[in-house]
Amino acid sequence: MSMRIGLGFxxxxxxxxxxxVIGGLKINHPEGLAGHSDGDLLLHAITDALLGAVSAGDIGTFFPPTDPKWKGADSTLFxxxxxxxxxxxGFKIVNIDCVLIMHRPKIVPLAGEMRERVADLLSIDVNNVSIKGKTPEGLTQDGTAVAHVVVLLESIDLPNEHKKLTLHADLPDEADIDAALAAVAKPRDISALGRKLPTFDTDDLT
Structure with a gap:
Protein backbone atom coordinates (compact mmCIF):
# COMPACT_ATOMS: atom_id res chain seq x y z
CA MET A 1 0.00 0.00 0.00
CA SER A 2 1.27 3.45 -0.95
CA MET A 3 0.55 6.64 1.02
CA ARG A 4 0.57 10.26 -0.14
CA ILE A 5 0.32 13.57 1.77
CA GLY A 6 -0.97 16.79 0.25
CA LEU A 7 -0.77 20.36 1.58
CA GLY A 8 -3.23 23.07 0.56
CA PHE A 9 -3.37 26.81 1.27
CA VAL A 21 -19.41 30.41 1.31
CA ILE A 22 -16.90 28.30 3.25
CA GLY A 23 -16.55 24.55 2.83
CA GLY A 24 -19.53 24.48 0.51
CA LEU A 25 -21.66 25.94 3.30
CA LYS A 26 -23.54 29.21 2.82
CA ILE A 27 -23.08 31.36 5.93
CA ASN A 28 -25.16 34.32 7.03
CA HIS A 29 -22.60 37.11 7.34
CA PRO A 30 -22.52 40.77 6.19
CA GLU A 31 -19.41 40.16 4.08
CA GLY A 32 -18.32 37.43 1.73
CA LEU A 33 -14.92 36.54 0.30
CA ALA A 34 -13.58 38.18 -2.84
CA GLY A 35 -12.43 35.79 -5.51
CA HIS A 36 -12.73 34.94 -9.18
CA SER A 37 -15.08 32.04 -8.34
CA ASP A 38 -17.38 31.95 -5.31
CA GLY A 39 -14.41 32.66 -3.02
CA ASP A 40 -14.70 29.38 -1.06
CA LEU A 41 -11.17 29.35 0.32
CA LEU A 42 -11.62 26.03 2.18
CA LEU A 43 -12.65 24.08 -0.91
CA HIS A 44 -9.86 25.78 -2.84
CA ALA A 45 -7.30 24.68 -0.26
CA ILE A 46 -8.70 21.12 -0.19
CA THR A 47 -8.58 21.00 -3.99
CA ASP A 48 -4.93 22.09 -3.97
CA ALA A 49 -4.07 19.54 -1.26
CA LEU A 50 -5.61 16.69 -3.27
CA LEU A 51 -3.97 17.73 -6.53
CA GLY A 52 -0.62 18.22 -4.82
CA ALA A 53 -0.75 14.80 -3.19
CA VAL A 54 -0.78 13.12 -6.61
CA SER A 55 1.49 15.69 -8.31
CA ALA A 56 -1.28 16.85 -10.63
CA GLY A 57 -0.54 20.57 -10.44
CA ASP A 58 -2.73 23.07 -8.65
CA ILE A 59 -6.15 24.66 -8.89
CA GLY A 60 -4.84 27.38 -11.20
CA THR A 61 -3.62 24.73 -13.65
CA PHE A 62 -7.16 23.46 -14.18
CA PHE A 63 -9.15 26.64 -13.54
CA PRO A 64 -7.03 29.72 -14.32
CA PRO A 65 -8.45 32.93 -12.82
CA THR A 66 -7.75 34.67 -16.15
CA ASP A 67 -10.45 32.54 -17.81
CA PRO A 68 -13.79 34.40 -17.64
CA LYS A 69 -15.83 31.19 -17.72
CA TRP A 70 -14.85 30.47 -14.09
CA LYS A 71 -16.14 33.84 -12.91
CA GLY A 72 -18.47 33.16 -9.98
CA ALA A 73 -18.13 29.37 -10.45
CA ASP A 74 -19.22 26.98 -7.71
CA SER A 75 -16.05 25.66 -6.04
CA THR A 76 -17.56 22.20 -5.66
CA LEU A 77 -16.81 21.81 -9.38
CA PHE A 78 -13.11 22.33 -8.66
CA GLY A 90 -5.59 4.87 -7.87
CA PHE A 91 -5.82 6.75 -4.57
CA LYS A 92 -8.53 7.50 -2.02
CA ILE A 93 -8.78 9.85 0.95
CA VAL A 94 -7.91 8.55 4.42
CA ASN A 95 -8.48 11.75 6.39
CA ILE A 96 -8.28 15.50 6.07
CA ASP A 97 -7.29 18.18 8.61
CA CYS A 98 -8.23 21.84 8.05
CA VAL A 99 -7.44 25.09 9.85
CA LEU A 100 -9.41 28.29 9.15
CA ILE A 101 -7.89 31.54 10.38
CA MET A 102 -10.11 34.64 10.60
CA HIS A 103 -11.58 37.04 13.14
CA ARG A 104 -15.14 36.73 11.90
CA PRO A 105 -17.31 34.74 11.62
CA LYS A 106 -16.47 32.38 14.45
CA ILE A 107 -15.78 28.95 12.98
CA VAL A 108 -16.25 26.77 16.09
CA PRO A 109 -20.08 27.11 16.15
CA LEU A 110 -20.16 26.24 12.43
CA ALA A 111 -17.54 23.48 12.45
CA GLY A 112 -19.94 20.57 12.94
CA GLU A 113 -22.18 21.47 10.02
CA MET A 114 -19.17 22.39 7.90
CA ARG A 115 -17.52 19.02 8.59
CA GLU A 116 -20.68 17.22 7.48
CA ARG A 117 -20.83 19.24 4.27
CA VAL A 118 -17.16 18.63 3.44
CA ALA A 119 -17.46 14.92 4.26
CA ASP A 120 -20.46 14.68 1.94
CA LEU A 121 -18.58 16.41 -0.89
CA LEU A 122 -15.59 14.10 -0.42
CA SER A 123 -17.75 10.97 0.07
CA ILE A 124 -15.92 10.05 3.30
CA ASP A 125 -17.01 9.55 6.89
CA VAL A 126 -17.41 12.78 8.87
CA ASN A 127 -15.08 11.34 11.53
CA ASN A 128 -12.29 11.59 8.94
CA VAL A 129 -12.78 15.34 8.53
CA SER A 130 -11.31 17.84 11.00
CA ILE A 131 -12.02 21.58 10.81
CA LYS A 132 -10.52 23.95 13.36
CA GLY A 133 -11.00 27.70 13.74
CA LYS A 134 -8.26 30.08 14.84
CA THR A 135 -8.00 33.85 15.24
CA PRO A 136 -5.02 35.66 13.67
CA GLU A 137 -3.62 37.00 16.94
CA GLY A 138 -0.62 39.23 16.35
CA LEU A 139 -1.14 39.14 12.58
CA THR A 140 -2.31 42.09 10.51
CA GLN A 141 -4.99 40.25 8.56
CA ASP A 142 -8.22 41.50 10.10
CA GLY A 143 -9.95 41.68 6.72
CA THR A 144 -8.61 38.38 5.39
CA ALA A 145 -9.52 34.70 5.76
CA VAL A 146 -6.83 32.01 5.50
CA ALA A 147 -7.13 28.22 5.12
CA HIS A 148 -4.52 25.50 5.64
CA VAL A 149 -5.31 21.89 4.72
CA VAL A 150 -3.44 18.59 5.03
CA VAL A 151 -4.80 15.44 3.39
CA LEU A 152 -3.65 11.82 3.63
CA LEU A 153 -4.26 9.46 0.71
CA GLU A 154 -3.76 5.73 0.34
CA SER A 155 -3.57 3.59 -2.77
CA ILE A 156 -6.56 1.50 -3.75
CA ASP A 157 -5.70 -2.21 -3.86
CA LEU A 158 -7.75 -5.22 -4.86
CA PRO A 159 -8.98 -7.15 -1.80
CA ASN A 160 -6.86 -10.21 -0.99
CA GLU A 161 -9.79 -12.51 -1.66
CA HIS A 162 -9.96 -11.26 -5.25
CA LYS A 163 -6.26 -11.94 -5.65
CA LYS A 164 -6.68 -15.47 -4.26
CA LEU A 165 -9.55 -16.18 -6.65
CA THR A 166 -7.39 -15.07 -9.56
CA LEU A 167 -4.39 -17.06 -8.33
CA HIS A 168 -6.32 -20.30 -7.88
CA ALA A 169 -8.61 -20.01 -10.89
CA ASP A 170 -8.89 -23.23 -12.90
CA LEU A 171 -6.78 -23.33 -16.04
CA PRO A 172 -8.70 -24.02 -19.29
CA ASP A 173 -8.55 -27.61 -20.53
CA GLU A 174 -8.45 -28.76 -24.17
CA ALA A 175 -12.24 -28.87 -24.43
CA ASP A 176 -12.48 -25.22 -23.34
CA ILE A 177 -9.88 -24.21 -25.91
CA ASP A 178 -11.62 -26.14 -28.72
CA ALA A 179 -14.96 -24.53 -27.84
CA ALA A 180 -13.42 -21.06 -27.89
CA LEU A 181 -11.76 -21.66 -31.27
CA ALA A 182 -15.02 -22.96 -32.72
CA ALA A 183 -16.87 -19.85 -31.56
CA VAL A 184 -14.29 -17.61 -33.21
CA ALA A 185 -14.34 -19.57 -36.46
CA LYS A 186 -18.14 -19.53 -36.76
CA PRO A 187 -19.27 -16.87 -39.27
CA ARG A 188 -21.35 -14.11 -37.76
CA ASP A 189 -23.68 -11.45 -39.15
CA ILE A 190 -21.87 -8.13 -38.70
CA SER A 191 -24.18 -5.99 -40.80
CA ALA A 192 -25.64 -4.38 -37.70
CA LEU A 193 -22.24 -3.26 -36.41
CA GLY A 194 -20.39 -0.07 -37.16
CA ARG A 195 -21.49 3.50 -37.67
CA LYS A 196 -25.04 4.01 -38.87
CA LEU A 197 -25.77 6.12 -41.95
CA PRO A 198 -27.06 9.62 -41.17
CA THR A 199 -30.83 10.09 -41.32
CA PHE A 200 -30.44 13.42 -43.08
CA ASP A 201 -28.48 14.86 -45.98
CA THR A 202 -25.29 16.38 -44.62
CA ASP A 203 -25.08 18.67 -47.68
CA ASP A 204 -28.01 20.59 -46.24
CA LEU A 205 -25.94 21.68 -43.21
CA THR A 206 -24.71 25.28 -43.18
Missing amino acids: DSHAFKKDVPL LKTALEEIALV
Whole structure:
Protein backbone atom coordinates (compact mmCIF):
# COMPACT_ATOMS: atom_id res chain seq x y z
CA MET A 1 0.00 0.00 0.00
CA SER A 2 1.27 3.45 -0.95
CA MET A 3 0.55 6.64 1.02
CA ARG A 4 0.57 10.26 -0.14
CA ILE A 5 0.32 13.57 1.77
CA GLY A 6 -0.97 16.79 0.25
CA LEU A 7 -0.77 20.36 1.58
CA GLY A 8 -3.23 23.07 0.56
CA PHE A 9 -3.37 26.81 1.27
CA ASP A 10 -5.62 29.66 0.22
CA SER A 11 -6.55 33.16 1.36
CA HIS A 12 -9.18 35.71 0.36
CA ALA A 13 -10.05 39.21 1.49
CA PHE A 14 -13.52 39.95 2.82
CA LYS A 15 -15.79 41.97 0.55
CA LYS A 16 -19.20 43.55 1.06
CA ASP A 17 -22.28 42.62 -0.94
CA VAL A 18 -21.12 39.09 -1.86
CA PRO A 19 -22.36 35.85 -0.25
CA LEU A 20 -20.06 34.06 2.19
CA VAL A 21 -19.41 30.41 1.31
CA ILE A 22 -16.90 28.30 3.25
CA GLY A 23 -16.55 24.55 2.83
CA GLY A 24 -19.53 24.48 0.51
CA LEU A 25 -21.66 25.94 3.30
CA LYS A 26 -23.54 29.21 2.82
CA ILE A 27 -23.08 31.36 5.93
CA ASN A 28 -25.16 34.32 7.03
CA HIS A 29 -22.60 37.11 7.34
CA PRO A 30 -22.52 40.77 6.19
CA GLU A 31 -19.41 40.16 4.08
CA GLY A 32 -18.32 37.43 1.73
CA LEU A 33 -14.92 36.54 0.30
CA ALA A 34 -13.58 38.18 -2.84
CA GLY A 35 -12.43 35.79 -5.51
CA HIS A 36 -12.73 34.94 -9.18
CA SER A 37 -15.08 32.04 -8.34
CA ASP A 38 -17.38 31.95 -5.31
CA GLY A 39 -14.41 32.66 -3.02
CA ASP A 40 -14.70 29.38 -1.06
CA LEU A 41 -11.17 29.35 0.32
CA LEU A 42 -11.62 26.03 2.18
CA LEU A 43 -12.65 24.08 -0.91
CA HIS A 44 -9.86 25.78 -2.84
CA ALA A 45 -7.30 24.68 -0.26
CA ILE A 46 -8.70 21.12 -0.19
CA THR A 47 -8.58 21.00 -3.99
CA ASP A 48 -4.93 22.09 -3.97
CA ALA A 49 -4.07 19.54 -1.26
CA LEU A 50 -5.61 16.69 -3.27
CA LEU A 51 -3.97 17.73 -6.53
CA GLY A 52 -0.62 18.22 -4.82
CA ALA A 53 -0.75 14.80 -3.19
CA VAL A 54 -0.78 13.12 -6.61
CA SER A 55 1.49 15.69 -8.31
CA ALA A 56 -1.28 16.85 -10.63
CA GLY A 57 -0.54 20.57 -10.44
CA ASP A 58 -2.73 23.07 -8.65
CA ILE A 59 -6.15 24.66 -8.89
CA GLY A 60 -4.84 27.38 -11.20
CA THR A 61 -3.62 24.73 -13.65
CA PHE A 62 -7.16 23.46 -14.18
CA PHE A 63 -9.15 26.64 -13.54
CA PRO A 64 -7.03 29.72 -14.32
CA PRO A 65 -8.45 32.93 -12.82
CA THR A 66 -7.75 34.67 -16.15
CA ASP A 67 -10.45 32.54 -17.81
CA PRO A 68 -13.79 34.40 -17.64
CA LYS A 69 -15.83 31.19 -17.72
CA TRP A 70 -14.85 30.47 -14.09
CA LYS A 71 -16.14 33.84 -12.91
CA GLY A 72 -18.47 33.16 -9.98
CA ALA A 73 -18.13 29.37 -10.45
CA ASP A 74 -19.22 26.98 -7.71
CA SER A 75 -16.05 25.66 -6.04
CA THR A 76 -17.56 22.20 -5.66
CA LEU A 77 -16.81 21.81 -9.38
CA PHE A 78 -13.11 22.33 -8.66
CA LEU A 79 -13.23 19.77 -5.87
CA LYS A 80 -14.89 17.16 -8.08
CA THR A 81 -12.10 17.55 -10.62
CA ALA A 82 -9.47 16.96 -7.91
CA LEU A 83 -11.34 13.85 -6.73
CA GLU A 84 -11.34 12.53 -10.30
CA GLU A 85 -7.59 13.12 -10.53
CA ILE A 86 -6.75 11.14 -7.39
CA ALA A 87 -9.11 8.31 -8.39
CA LEU A 88 -7.54 8.21 -11.85
CA VAL A 89 -4.14 7.34 -10.38
CA GLY A 90 -5.59 4.87 -7.87
CA PHE A 91 -5.82 6.75 -4.57
CA LYS A 92 -8.53 7.50 -2.02
CA ILE A 93 -8.78 9.85 0.95
CA VAL A 94 -7.91 8.55 4.42
CA ASN A 95 -8.48 11.75 6.39
CA ILE A 96 -8.28 15.50 6.07
CA ASP A 97 -7.29 18.18 8.61
CA CYS A 98 -8.23 21.84 8.05
CA VAL A 99 -7.44 25.09 9.85
CA LEU A 100 -9.41 28.29 9.15
CA ILE A 101 -7.89 31.54 10.38
CA MET A 102 -10.11 34.64 10.60
CA HIS A 103 -11.58 37.04 13.14
CA ARG A 104 -15.14 36.73 11.90
CA PRO A 105 -17.31 34.74 11.62
CA LYS A 106 -16.47 32.38 14.45
CA ILE A 107 -15.78 28.95 12.98
CA VAL A 108 -16.25 26.77 16.09
CA PRO A 109 -20.08 27.11 16.15
CA LEU A 110 -20.16 26.24 12.43
CA ALA A 111 -17.54 23.48 12.45
CA GLY A 112 -19.94 20.57 12.94
CA GLU A 113 -22.18 21.47 10.02
CA MET A 114 -19.17 22.39 7.90
CA ARG A 115 -17.52 19.02 8.59
CA GLU A 116 -20.68 17.22 7.48
CA ARG A 117 -20.83 19.24 4.27
CA VAL A 118 -17.16 18.63 3.44
CA ALA A 119 -17.46 14.92 4.26
CA ASP A 120 -20.46 14.68 1.94
CA LEU A 121 -18.58 16.41 -0.89
CA LEU A 122 -15.59 14.10 -0.42
CA SER A 123 -17.75 10.97 0.07
CA ILE A 124 -15.92 10.05 3.30
CA ASP A 125 -17.01 9.55 6.89
CA VAL A 126 -17.41 12.78 8.87
CA ASN A 127 -15.08 11.34 11.53
CA ASN A 128 -12.29 11.59 8.94
CA VAL A 129 -12.78 15.34 8.53
CA SER A 130 -11.31 17.84 11.00
CA ILE A 131 -12.02 21.58 10.81
CA LYS A 132 -10.52 23.95 13.36
CA GLY A 133 -11.00 27.70 13.74
CA LYS A 134 -8.26 30.08 14.84
CA THR A 135 -8.00 33.85 15.24
CA PRO A 136 -5.02 35.66 13.67
CA GLU A 137 -3.62 37.00 16.94
CA GLY A 138 -0.62 39.23 16.35
CA LEU A 139 -1.14 39.14 12.58
CA THR A 140 -2.31 42.09 10.51
CA GLN A 141 -4.99 40.25 8.56
CA ASP A 142 -8.22 41.50 10.10
CA GLY A 143 -9.95 41.68 6.72
CA THR A 144 -8.61 38.38 5.39
CA ALA A 145 -9.52 34.70 5.76
CA VAL A 146 -6.83 32.01 5.50
CA ALA A 147 -7.13 28.22 5.12
CA HIS A 148 -4.52 25.50 5.64
CA VAL A 149 -5.31 21.89 4.72
CA VAL A 150 -3.44 18.59 5.03
CA VAL A 151 -4.80 15.44 3.39
CA LEU A 152 -3.65 11.82 3.63
CA LEU A 153 -4.26 9.46 0.71
CA GLU A 154 -3.76 5.73 0.34
CA SER A 155 -3.57 3.59 -2.77
CA ILE A 156 -6.56 1.50 -3.75
CA ASP A 157 -5.70 -2.21 -3.86
CA LEU A 158 -7.75 -5.22 -4.86
CA PRO A 159 -8.98 -7.15 -1.80
CA ASN A 160 -6.86 -10.21 -0.99
CA GLU A 161 -9.79 -12.51 -1.66
CA HIS A 162 -9.96 -11.26 -5.25
CA LYS A 163 -6.26 -11.94 -5.65
CA LYS A 164 -6.68 -15.47 -4.26
CA LEU A 165 -9.55 -16.18 -6.65
CA THR A 166 -7.39 -15.07 -9.56
CA LEU A 167 -4.39 -17.06 -8.33
CA HIS A 168 -6.32 -20.30 -7.88
CA ALA A 169 -8.61 -20.01 -10.89
CA ASP A 170 -8.89 -23.23 -12.90
CA LEU A 171 -6.78 -23.33 -16.04
CA PRO A 172 -8.70 -24.02 -19.29
CA ASP A 173 -8.55 -27.61 -20.53
CA GLU A 174 -8.45 -28.76 -24.17
CA ALA A 175 -12.24 -28.87 -24.43
CA ASP A 176 -12.48 -25.22 -23.34
CA ILE A 177 -9.88 -24.21 -25.91
CA ASP A 178 -11.62 -26.14 -28.72
CA ALA A 179 -14.96 -24.53 -27.84
CA ALA A 180 -13.42 -21.06 -27.89
CA LEU A 181 -11.76 -21.66 -31.27
CA ALA A 182 -15.02 -22.96 -32.72
CA ALA A 183 -16.87 -19.85 -31.56
CA VAL A 184 -14.29 -17.61 -33.21
CA ALA A 185 -14.34 -19.57 -36.46
CA LYS A 186 -18.14 -19.53 -36.76
CA PRO A 187 -19.27 -16.87 -39.27
CA ARG A 188 -21.35 -14.11 -37.76
CA ASP A 189 -23.68 -11.45 -39.15
CA ILE A 190 -21.87 -8.13 -38.70
CA SER A 191 -24.18 -5.99 -40.80
CA ALA A 192 -25.64 -4.38 -37.70
CA LEU A 193 -22.24 -3.26 -36.41
CA GLY A 194 -20.39 -0.07 -37.16
CA ARG A 195 -21.49 3.50 -37.67
CA LYS A 196 -25.04 4.01 -38.87
CA LEU A 197 -25.77 6.12 -41.95
CA PRO A 198 -27.06 9.62 -41.17
CA THR A 199 -30.83 10.09 -41.32
CA PHE A 200 -30.44 13.42 -43.08
CA ASP A 201 -28.48 14.86 -45.98
CA THR A 202 -25.29 16.38 -44.62
CA ASP A 203 -25.08 18.67 -47.68
CA ASP A 204 -28.01 20.59 -46.24
CA LEU A 205 -25.94 21.68 -43.21
CA THR A 206 -24.71 25.28 -43.18
